[in-house]
Amino acid sequence: MKFLHLFIMMFSLFGCTQNKGQAKSIHSFKVEALDGSTIDFSKFKGKKILVVNTASECGFTPQYADLEKLYEQYKDKLVIVGFPANNFGGQEPGSNQEISTFCQKNYGVTFPMAAKVSVKGDDIAPIYKFLTDKKENGVKNTTILWNFTKILLDENGYVIDSFVSTTKPTSDSITKYLK
Numbered sequence: 537m538k539f540l541h542l543f544i545m546m547f548s549l550f551g552c553t554q555n556k557g558q559a560k561s562i563h564s565f566k567v568e569a570l571d572g573s574t575i576d577f578s579k580f581k582g583k584k585i586l587v588v589n590t591a592s593e594c595g596f597t598p599q600y601a602d603l604e605k606l607y608e609q610y611k612d613k614l615v616i617v618g619f620p621a622n623n624f625g626g627q628e629p630g631s632n633q634e635i636s637t638f639c640q641k642n643y644g645v646t647f648p649m650a651a652k653v654s655v656k657g658d659d660i661a662p663i664y665k666f667l668t669d670k671k672e673n674g675v676k677n678t679t680i681l682w683n684f685t686k687i688l689l690d691e692n693g694y695v696i697d698s699f700v701s702t703t704k705p706t707s708d709s710i711t712k713y714l715k
Contacts, residue, residue, distance in 0.1 A: 560672070561693025562587075565663045568651040570620075570636040575648050577693065580615045584696075584713065585689040586705075587667060589655045589680060590618045591627035592638045596684040600643035602705040607647040610714045616647040616705075619664070621655040624682050628652065655680045667695065688713055 562585060563578045607616045620635045622628040632651050639645035653661035666672040667687050668680060675695040678687060686699040696713060703709055
């Protein structure tokens with residue numbers, strides 16, 4: 537009986553926990569960009585990363601302007617990566633080329649933009665599975681409730697915090713991590 541009790545204690549202490557040291561970081565991911573090239577997250581080591589699911593026909597679409605402003609202001613220590621997704625209200629119906637043209641023409645976006653992905657559901661992109669599932673990222677679960685949900689990662693590629701759509705990219709909630 538003592539052995540069983542000891543075994544259960546050991547298992548509960550060591551077998552069921554996961555922490556940042558055991559979780560993979562975002563730096564292990566490569567994704568397709570809007571232009572068909574590759575976005576290699578390992579190239580962003582040493583910088584914070586703000587990942588945002590975007591849409592061209594959303595009430596939050598004007599946040600592209602603030603995302604670009606944030607990127608320009610902090611690009612020595614921050615990379616923003618947009619992930620167009622059509623998961624909410626069909627608000628990103630365009631092709632990768634159409635999305636790219638829209639972002640350039642309307643907002644002058646210069647930060648990296650990934651090819652269109654799914655950010656939830658059965659067809660969730662592997663990078664979003666990592667970003668939203670504590671079992672994958674070792675830090676926290678995040679539910680993507682709508683377009684322009686933001687997830688901030690540290691210089692080592694681990695999740696720091698997440699922000700709902702209504703949080704402006706230039707808000708103190710986000711910039712406090714960049715100062």
